[in-house]
Amino acid sequence: AWAAGNYTVKPYLMRNGKAAVLPLTDSLARQDMLAVAAVDAGTRGRIRLAAALEQDVLEKLFRSEITESEDLNVSQEGQVNARRRRRLGALLLDDAPLSRPDGDACALALCAFIRDQGLRVLPWDEPARQWLARVRLLHQTWGDPWPDLSDTWLLDELENWLAPHLGTCTDLRQLSAARLADALRCLLPYPLLRRLEQLAPAQWQAPSGRSHPIVYDAEGGPFVAAKLQEFFGCEDTPHIADGRVPLTLHLLSPAGRPLQITRDLGHFWRNGYPQVRAEMRGRYPRHPWPDDPLAAQATARTNRQLARGK
Known part of the structure; x- marks a missing residue:
């Protein structure tokens, strides 16, 4: 009930979607359904003439106008909620959960949810x-x-x-x-x-013989990360896509830390490697740091493992 003017009234929804009210002092206000014959004009007109109406009578009178639908919505968690609803115009007669909604309808509802959420x-x-x-x-x-x-x-x-x-x-x-x-x-x-596997492979085999994943969704294009020593003997930057796309190389220390990022391996050997070698051979003495990396064997092994032929 809500107040309107000097009356405390009960609101009713009519089948045309408009609202109407009845004073709580009226005996009909105890009824859930009314057959309304006269109502004042306005968005919330006062009911002037009505009679009590049972739902079974309503359904017999308006059987051909009652519609049934399966309504689906998707929660924020992505769960489909399905309900079977029966309506007469704006009036909701039944609203029950639907245990086995149509699969195609669920798929369409989920697609709409994904489109909205991203x-x-x-x-x-x-x-x-x-x-x-x-x-x-x-x-x-x-x-x-x-x-x-x-x-x-x-x-x-x-x-x-x-x-x-x-x-x-x-x-x-x-x-x-x-x-x-x-x-x-x-x-x-x-x-x-x-x-796709030929032109844009998921893995790239380094000169050392070890395979490493190619990361394709990085800013600046695809890259591969491997220990610097695995590129010994390789002067040219590797390419994919029939040679059209160079790989960005993340050259790593023996501990897996980045030492250099380059798309020009030859330039790195000539200009960057001498300084890297000077800084790293004392820190990682168990690993090879040759004077001429292009003449050395590509490897991921230590000097001792190389000497043993492992």
């Missing part, structure tokens, strides 16, 4: 992030046939690439990183999947 709500792991960055690099380098998998495109096309992989998910937390990765891979036909 791709950050998806279960990204590092391999998926790197896979996406690899495809984007090739699109930037060549354009077609490599697709534009920008954030904007992925959000616009959620219903096409992600929805089919949501399955029976009623909670975004049920979407695993593995299933997300599968959905992304389906964006490339098989021939391009093979070319």
Whole structure:
């Protein structure tokens, strides 16, 4: 009840969406439903003529006008809440939870939620992030046939690439990183999947023979990090994408700390290495620091291990 003028009244919602009120002193104010015959004009008109109405009578009278819907919304945690609702115009007659909502409807609701919240709500792991960055690099380098998998495109096309992989998910937390990765891979036909491994590999083999991951989503382009000694004998900066994209090299100390970042390995050997050697050979005497790094064997081993042939 609420006050309006000198009356304490009970509000009612009419099927046309407008409000009407009845004084609490009126005996009909005890009824949940009314058949209203006359009401004053205005946004909250006073009911002048009405009669009590039972819901079963209402449903018989207006059976053909009652609508039923399955309404879905997604919580901030990404959980789909589904309810079955029956309405007569603006009047809500029934509102009950729906235990088994339609899978396609859930997928569309989750897509709308992701579009509103952003791709950050998806279960990204590092391999998926790197896979996406690899495809984007090739699109930037060549354009077609490599697709534009920008954030904007992925959000616009959620219903096409992600929805089919949501399955029976009623909670975004049920979407695993593995299933997300599968959905992304389906964006490339098989021939391009093979070319991706050739042109933008996930790993790069250093001259030492050890493999290291290539980080593709870094500012400034893809880079690889390895111990400086693993590049001995290598004068040219390694490239990917059929030689079109140089790798930025993070040259590390034996302890894994950065010593130099370069995209011109030859320049580093000529100009930067002598100072690095002078500073590091006393700090890491068990590791090789040759005068001529281009004539030395690339290695990740210590001097003792090299001497033993290990």
